[in-house]
Amino acid sequence: MSEAGLTRPPPVLAIDGPGGAGKGAVSRLVAGRLGWHLLDSGALYRLVALDARQRGLGFEAEQALAELAARLDARFQSQGDQTRILLNGLDVTEAIRSEAAGDGASRVAAVPGVRQSLVERQRQFRQLPGLVADGRDMGGVIFPDAALKVFLTASLEERALRRHKQLKDKGIDVSLSALSRDMVERDRRDSARAIAPLKACDDARILDTTGMDVPAVVAIVLEWVAERVVP
Ligand code: DC
Numbered sequence: 001m002s003e004a005g006l007t008r009p010p011p012v013l014a015i016d017g018p019g020g021a022g023k024g025a026v027s028r029l030v031a032g033r034l035g036w037h038l039l040d041s042g043a044l045y046r047l048v049a050l051d052a053r054q055r056g057l058g059f060e061a062e063q064a065l066a067e068l069a070a071r072l073d074a075r076f077q078s079q080g081d082q083t084r085i086l087l088n089g090l091d092v093t094e095a096i097r098s099e100a101a102g103d104g105a106s107r108v109a110a111v112p113g114v115r116q117s118l119v120e121r122q123r124q125f126r127q128l129p130g131l132v133a134d135g136r137d138m139g140g141v142i143f144p145d146a147a148l149k150v151f152l153t154a155s156l157e158e159r160a161l162r163r164h165k166q167l168k169d170k171g172i173d174v175s176l177s178a179l180s181r182d183m184v185e186r187d188r189r190d191s192a193r194a195i196a197p198l199k200a201c202d203d204a205r206i207l208d209t210t211g212m213d214v215p216a217v218v219a220i221v222l223e224w225v226a227e228r229v230v231p
Contacts, residue, residue, distance in 0.1 A: 011130040011229045014139035015221075017152035018187050018198055019102070020159025022209050022217055026152065027134035029218045032081055034132070034225065039125040040076075040083075041135030041142070042105060044118050046096035047074045047087050049104025059107045066113025072121075099167070099174065099182065106186050109136070110193045130229070137196035139204055148228040150221055151200035154210045159183060 013036070015027045024040065031038040048069045057064055075086040085093045095101065108114050115137070122142045125131055133142065139149035154162070160180040167174055190198035200206055205224060209217050 009145075010126050010128045012126060012138075012143040012146040013130070013132045013221075013225055013229070014143055014146040014149045014201075014204075015132065015134050015152065016136055016138060016149070016198075016200070016204070018159065018190070019183060020163040021152040021154050022162065022214060023134050023152055025214050026217050026221060027132045028081075029214065030221050030225070031132040033218070033222060034130060036130035036132050037125055037127055038083070039122060039131060039133040039135070039138075041118075041122055041133065041138060043076075043085055043096060044069075044072070044074065044121070045105035045109045045114075046101045047072060047085070047092070048108045048114060048118075050092060050096055050101055051087060052108065053104060059104075059111075062111045062113055065108055065111050066117050069108070069114045069117035072118075094170070097170070098172070099179075103182070103186065106189055110189065110195070112195050115141075115195060136190070136198065139201040141196055148224055149201050149204035150224065151204040151206045152217065153206065153208050156180065156183065156187075158210050 013030065015023050015030075017023050024042075027040070028038060048065065051068055051072060052059070052065055055068070057068065059065070073088045077084045077086065083093075084091055085096060119142060122133070125133070126143070131143075133146070139146050157180075160176060160183055163183065164174070164176050164179050167179075187198065207217065207220060
């Protein structure tokens with residue numbers, strides 16, 4: 001190996017896209033197949049939102065939210081192919097997946113100070129043999145030198161259907177039309193914000209997953225990794 005090779009930082013695969021595009025499932029499976037670490041950055045914003053709610057902090061308290069994000073007591077514990085997520089020592093793995101937590105996450109994620117507070121914490125996930133980084137600004141801001149950036153999309157109808165099924169499987173009953181409306185609203189908020197908007201990086205490869213199942217998407221992403229990432 002060359003000297004430059006010895007100092008090369010661990011490779012990163014950045015996966016972004018709107019809600020319901022399959023980022024979470026695809027990232028987890030690809031990380032498992034590669035034996036790489038996984039950063040679920042959305043979970044960090046969900047944790048900040050949950051912590052803020054538990055402390056009675058409103059979304060307008062930007063400075064306090066940024067401080068809370070900087071001190072966030074969050075732990076990710078791997079258990080086989082599952083990860084348990086602890087906030088202030090309590091298991092919130094399921095609680096942060098609710099629509100309310102997702103909505104709160106979208107709001108705190110629009111606060112520049114909160115994003116800034118989470119930058120270093122996210123970069124610490126970059127460890128050998130590599131990292132799959134799932135979330136909004138992974139390729140644009142946190143890991144601009146990612147070896148591969150993938151932007152997953154799917155039609156709104158399909159994204160809403162997938163999310164609906166996910167929630168139903170967890171015993172959470174929401175109407176498809178309400179979900180679809182919320183999704184449009186969240187996409188709008190995430191796309192319109194000044195900082196780290198929902199948008200594919202210029203150097204991202206875009207994959208429209210409409211009509212594809214998760215294994216098919218995983219297979220394509222793994223092919224792209226094999227092309228891009230020198231072992
Ligand atoms: O991917 P997710 O649904 O868990 O993300 C929750 C919210 O957080 C969503 O509105 C997008 C936002 N987010 C972000 O702004 N930046 C990230 N790196 C990850 C998520």
